[in-house]
Amino acid sequence: MPSQHDAPLRPEDPRKIGPYALTGRLGEGGQGVVYLAEDREGRAVAVKVLKGGPIASPKARGRFIKEAGAASRVEAPQVARVLDAKVTAERPYLVSEYVRGRTLQEEVAESGPLKGPELHKIALRCAVGLAAIHRAQVVHRDLKPGNVVLGPRGAKIIDFGVARFLDGRTPQTTHPLGTPAYMSPEQVEDLHIGPESDVFAWGATVVYAATGRPPFGAGPTAAVMRRITDREPELGALRGNLRGLVVRCLDKEPAARPTAPEIVRFLRAEARPAAPAARPKSVPRYRSRMIIALVVVSTLGFVCGMLF
Template sequence: MLRALRAPGTPADPRRRPRRPGPRAGGWGPYRLIGELGKGGQGKVYLALTPQGQKVAIKVLHEHVGSDRVVRERFLREVEATRRVATFSTARVLDVNITEDQAYVVSEYVEGVSLEQLVRDRGPRDEDGLTRLALATAGALAAIHRAGIVHRDFKPANVLIGADGPRVIDFGIARALDQVTATSGKIMGTPAYMSPEQLAGEAIGTETDVFSWAATMLFAASGRAAFGEDTIPAILNRVINHHPDLSPMPPSLRALAAACLDKLPANRPTASDIMLRIVH
């Protein structure tokens, strides 16, 4: 259940000193903390247990998220929308808590490693493995898009490889955090996997996820970021003005990846189209 612990509009006690978010008495709310899974630009991710003993992943967001009542309400609405997504190939959002000094998102725990870590440790995927990955993640994106959500931060770190196959995570979180950072001038996302229109600050739709999907598949096929990993200005220039080398992709996926990486959003296939082209 999504909730805020203090009623919207209730003024904060001026005598109370702001507190940095952190685990309270060994956990967050009813969740008992048992380990740390990682950290990134949005916050830290912890492994925790529900009162029933179920493992969950808790993403604890940076403290500025809950500093404004309007932002808190928008954030809750955006995350609530993720509940419409079909659960296959995704990690479900289970709970959200956001107040002035505490903000976290609880999701289904997927035991496994990220695609990014898998490729770093074991090397690029072979043709069969890449094709299975491409089909599963395109299916996840199709489900996300069908629910009216744009992922906005699709990248190798947001694809978890579990025992039952790939799972896409953090869909909808980037959109929710955009509400927080809209006036800060910060880029929300990972530049090497963002579309040209996203980098340009234009209105974006599902086409941006398709571009990011293809860049992610190219990483899985080559072990290298499609647009480089050096300076941000250099990466931005390549995303906007250059086409990546697609030779590491198997011939069966090369033309599809090229179409997905088209600089013009209208020229890219949909996630559903990607699935059909892979199976045919």
């Protein structure tokens, strides 16, 4: 889902799906179309409808069912929550929370790269969301700036279109799935995909947020994939400890990358203000006067002894 800005419905679009009245288009991908809609109470929601409807292939329906199951497992303020799903309907659909705001991709493209506390806050919220996704035994597999919406309550991860379970219920694909610029080397080479792949995508997403471009550049898909597997990332203006963390996340070897909870702990520690230096204990005023008096008396006694 590339954008949270709605566009008008097209003539071929349905006007209603289940009990939801469609009011606009939010985005379109290979698997489905996402609509802005209203529920029975008039609340805004996002409704993803499987392309093809009644004539969708069993494979496409299977993927849609998988997406609904994966998204429904995750409960976290940093991840758009699933509200409803009808995967066996003539037009299968998935209803999720509508997050009003620009995607991270739109924000950076329109307003420039992020830095300082703003960059740190978005990086942390995405990492917390990713940790919740992995805790639910799900791998997102398509984390990218276009799937992070900057809502009024902070960044939220959206779209589980190519997600898979970690419990072995979802078979591996026969070709790489995801967005090339944010794929991990193991995705490019169609190897086993685990949480480490999402961590790689998190690092690539942070690079985009900080520099305005993905770490392995743009261009033809084959060229981007070759850079991901063979070249070091370009981190541009990314500096400090966050740069070091991102370098670890973009390691070619999955086992060398930190886990999402480790990223969260690191970023929270970075955000914690340093403890102020301990101030020397002050001597109470009455004690300081006594000490001065004793010193004076001792000194006078010594002088008198010398004179007499």
